[in-house]
Amino acid sequence: MGEQEVKVIGCWGSPFSRRVEVVLKLKGIPYNYKEEDPYISKSPELLKGNPVHKKIPVFIHNGRPLAESQVIMEYIDEAWQGYPILPLDPYQRSRARFWAKFIDEKCITSLSNTLWATEDEYEKLLKEAKENLQVLEKEIEGKKFFGGENIGFVDIVANFIGFWLGCVQEAVGRTIFTKQSYPFLSKWAEEYVSCNIIKENLPPRDRLVTYFKIRIEAAKASN
Ligand SMILES: N[C@@H](CCC(=O)N[C@@H](CS)C(=O)NCC(=O)O)C(=O)O
Known part of the structure; x- marks a missing residue:
């Protein structure tokens, strides 16, 4: 894959955003991280990335956002090779x-x-x-x-x-x-x-x- 811009909007204490980070780390994918506490306030970037649920994590790949941790995990597994997250069978x-x-x-x-x-x-x-x-x-x-x-x-x-x-x-x-x-x-x-x-x-x-x-x-x- 060529130049990739990968960003996670997450919260340090959230098991859901940690899921996404673990998958990125297991695959060895570098990413930018933005810390947000959604229980205090929600940034325009979070709301634009997840207008339906308005929750973290939000994953942004080359400017395209995705929401829902399981969906994001599957996307990363499909879009990048390396350590398999889901079984192959x-x-x-x-x-x-x-x-x-x-x-x-x-x-x-x-x-x-x-x-x-x-x-x-x-x-x-x-x-x-x-x-x-x-x-x-x-x-x-x-x-x-x-x-x-x-x-x-x-x-x-x-x-x-x-x-x-x-x-x-x-x-x-x-x-x-x-x-x-x-x-x-x-x-x-x-x-x-x-x-x-x-x-x-x-x-x-x-x-x-x-x-x-x-x-x-x-x-x-x-x-
Ligand atoms: N089903 C979602 C759950 C995400 C979630 O519950 N995020 C919490 C933080 S742990 C949140 O952003 N809550 C803000 C709110 O409910 O307004 C996922 O798997 O990504």
Whole structure:
């Protein structure tokens, strides 16, 4: 490929923009990075790049923007050669997309709902979040990473479970994911965060816990 202009608009504490950065790093693609906290303000460049959802990450390749982290990850994987993010086999590619969809739509959604739930809703939501984690626990049993021996699409999409979940649990003071309840998923998480490229691209833990605590207080104050 010739001269490439690659830019990411992201937020240091966002698992979604970190997904995009990890893919770029695994592929060895140089990029410019613009830090934005979308919960404070949204720049004209962010709104132009993602007018539908108005969220980070926004990925801009030679002036053309894309939004939604999974879509961006797939685009980078198709547009650049090198480290494969999705499996090459069509069936395995579709399986990876299936699990990534399950993680975003079921796991992260139910985990977030549970972590931020009011006391009244908590038990019901907790049950659902635990059932979803149990499904993943079964899927990862006997494997190092979701796609086998190397980090791929599903692992990167599951980064919230691998790192962020523990930080939010600590900030909120609620525990859903433990080693005892999910030994295989916990082993996967340890494996994932100890991989060099991943480790170098994780936000500092203490800073992240403090950031979530501040957001929790702000949410309480506005209620
Ligand atoms: N489905 C989106 C989620 C992105 C997302 O939730 N971004 C958050 C930051 S972590 C955001 O920009 N929120 C701003 C808002 O909701 O107004 C993706 O995968 O890219």
